[in-house]
Amino acid sequence: MSGRTVYIIPEEELVRRVQEKDKLAFEYLYDRYSKAIYGVVFRIVRSEEVASEVLNDAFLRYWERSEKYDSSKGKLYTWMVNIARNLAIDKTRSKEFSQSGKTDSVESFVYAEAALPMEEMKVDGIGVRELLSKLKPDQAEIVDLMYFQGYTQSEIEEKFNIPLGTVKTRLRAGMILLRKLLNVDK
Structure with a gap:
């Protein structure tokens, strides 16, 4: 020390x-x-x-x-x-x-971000927020809270009084759809 x-x-x-x-x-x-x-x-x-x-x-x-x-x-x-x-x-x-x-092109940036584990993925400011409207409301809200407002999964669990597994499921489903919308599927 x-x-x-x-x-x-x-x-x-x-x-x-x-x-x-x-x-x-x-x-x-x-x-x-x-x-x-x-x-x-x-x-x-x-x-x-x-x-x-x-x-x-x-x-x-x-x-x-x-x-x-x-x-x-x-x-x-x-x-x-x-x-x-x-x-x-x-x-x-x-x-x-x-x-x-x-x-770097936007496409290469999206691919680089998609290669990260979901917990480390950062919203990048290339229109992702607008794409949230295409998600189911419960998925969009969780993605917004995690990636735009800095909530943890545990904080979301407490805020909505839902099981942690439900938070993770909705987050994962929302992220999968966002990747499809961004044409990040490999």
């Missing part, structure tokens, strides 16, 4: 302190979430250099707009991932990125 004392700050307090522009709280936020968010960004941009740049931009955006976070609309991590994902997608659409030859 480094001899450094590690404190666990509850999310509500962390949000409040970051909104008050507490630099130590922001460092804690970075330490707590940067690796996971980097992974999401890297899967989109496929470049360590660009992923690091987008990650820095995302954390700057969190600092500047922390007061816009609303815990009633979702979890902090989900809010942060959505900002980072949007910045990464914007980066891939930029002229500078296109000229660098680092762009």
Whole structure:
């Protein structure tokens, strides 16, 4: 161990302190979430250099707009991932990125995401949310809660008072249909 004392700050307090522009709280936020968010960004941009740049931009955006976070609309991590994902997608659409030859086609991105285990699959911002309307309402709601709002399967089980097996079945059926709609079937 480094001899450094590690404190666990509850999310509500962390949000409040970051909104008050507490630099130590922001460092804690970075330490707590940067690796996971980097992974999401890297899967989109496929470049360590660009992923690091987008990650820095995302954390700057969190600092500047922390007061816009609303815990009633979702979890902090989900809010942060959505900002980072949007910045990464914007980066891939930029002229500078296109000229660098680092762009992947949407099709190759969908195939890469489909190869991930379902629990690790990230919604990618290429119209998946609109496709939810084509699912059965109970499937769409569970997919939305998991991939857009950051709920866990256990939290969904509690929210709807349904067995965990039912949550998993509806999620799997919804994901299979989404893959078909995205032409990801192999």
